[in-house]
Amino acid sequence: MTKETVLVTGGTGFIAQHCIISLLKQGYRVRTTVRSAQRENEVRQNLQQGGVEPGENLTFVVADLMADQGWDVATQGCTYVLHGASPTPSGEQVTEADWINPAIEGNLRVLRAARDAGVKRVVLTSAFGAVGVGHSSDYPRPFKETDWTNLDSDLWPYQRSKTLSERAAWAFIEKEGRGLELSAINPVAVLGPVLGADYSHSTRIIKEMLEGQPGCPDINSCFVDVRDVADLHVIAMKHPAAKGERFLASSGHSLRLVEVAHTLKTSLGDAARCVSTIELTDESVRAAADKNPVMIGMVKLLGVDMNVTAEKAMSVLGWQPRTPQQAIIATAQSLIELGLISHS
Template sequence: MAAFVLGGTMAKGMVVVTGASGFVGKYVLADLITAGYRVRGTVRDLTKSDAVREAVSSITGQSVRSELELVQADLLDDANWSELLSGADAVMHVATTVLAIEPKDPDLVVRPAVEGTERVLRFSAAAGVKRIIMTSSLATIGYGLGHTSGKRVYTEADFTRLEALEHPWAYCIGKTRAERAAWSFAQANDLHLTTIHPGAILGPASDPDTSVSLGLVVNLLSGATQAVINTGFAIVDVRDVSAMHLAALEDPASVGERYIAADGYTRFEEVAAILRRHYPDCPITDRVLPDEVLLAMLRSGGSSSQIINDIGNEKHYDGAKGRALLGRPYISPEEAVLSAARSVIELCMVQPTQAA
């Protein structure tokens, strides 16, 4: 049975996972159960409980109905947090709010990120839970640091400077403020915090209730994307993100550390090219939108204005530290893309005429 260091001794534990109905949350639940932990997950809507259990069961390959406890809790409400953290040995704070388009009201994203993190840590400390693994983001590492053109490599030592962020981005603001608040609270309250920083999370969906990032693959396969943008991003497979959470939990050396969960740099046009090779009968675009056209659209209030911060520069993230924690190479970006494609087709989220 898996174990982790708790107060200097080895002990099997019960882990609370926030955001149990999310793309990453389901994999984290599955990995913890497979590793032998007792697990309690949070959901905002208990009517999703059966669907979450079915999705987690599909990942583990066996029913988890009797092993997975789900409790209703909201990041913006104190109700139930004391009860659900009772008896817990560790918390994995995975829950987050991600929107496909930049909201007119940033608080739709910022408040759950910041207040939710503060609430989870405050109730954890009150319940005597010391060990916290928090899902952060590359958005808290590579922005507001004066990088507007060319290539730059970022490491865990870099921290986004919101005061220098040229173009407002609610997700970046929320995640950065939340992480800074988490480190401050952890230090003041002797919590054993580790943060995991994924890039764009792809890989196989366990059910149709999945992530914004998988929309990239769905929209390319369906032809909804008529041209890709002339930039790129760091891709990570959801299975690696989940495995890194478990690895951090079981490695006492990870306390107080940040870990990038991604490696390399993949252009949007490369993602489209991968899908065209394997799904030649799908209407996958080969057009690339010129920067000047995209910038004009974004500055006039385009719905994806959050990506304006990545136009004209290449953000490469050094995944060596995270890879060492993982203890193996990352799943390749190509496999992350293709496994995402296979899953959305199997789940009937897109209907290609022929699959390779």
């Protein structure tokens, strides 16, 4: 018996491709959206890199978050939708509206199409950026699913877009969902095996360390392996207890960047020869940010406790992620294997 068809939006995305791999391995038929039909071959090659040969079990529909066209075709006949397509840091966004409007409108467009097509449940890929940003140092940690990012604080447009678009999705379900179910997954910094040259922005942390970034700022983060994020999406898609709930995806206590550097050093030997374990002072990072505006966001994170708990996903859904160290090493090994590291 053929399993149900699942729509995965944004098939060129890092998390989306690992979701497609997880679904295909479990026997689902998968449909995915791309903004350009020319990227189908690239997606198929990346999936092969990830160990699956999709063949006819994967089909493509051209659809853009900013246009209605294609979404009725994409959702038709699907039992579930995994919706991860959203603007991510690419350097092309100029104004805050360039981030926020596509995220909100895209979510509502997909939810509307899913509802009208009789989809049972949508699993939304949100982010830690919608949970734990903009809070004072005395705000309770670790962050959990009942926490929301403080929209009154000085936020990056990306984090604001993730927060507003997730809130818009829940409001839509409440007012206009007409029985459509929603779950949200909120990953922390996503690492894990890279499938091609298009990967998560968190992966750049590992790439830059391997390429000889001169030291580690006093920043900490939780990490999670993309394969575990994908598995959590598929569990949340089916599990009765996931209806109407959000789940943080994190694989353990937050790590300081210097701890990440030490993990690379101890695990990779000569391949990590350029990794620096020097701890940079906050003053030196601030001074560097004065000259390089790209680093201003880093200054906001100095010394901020970013710890979260994924106890809910583990206890309610039985999710069992890899360790942060396994995610870090898998990221590095895949970058090296694919020739994506350039040493000066």
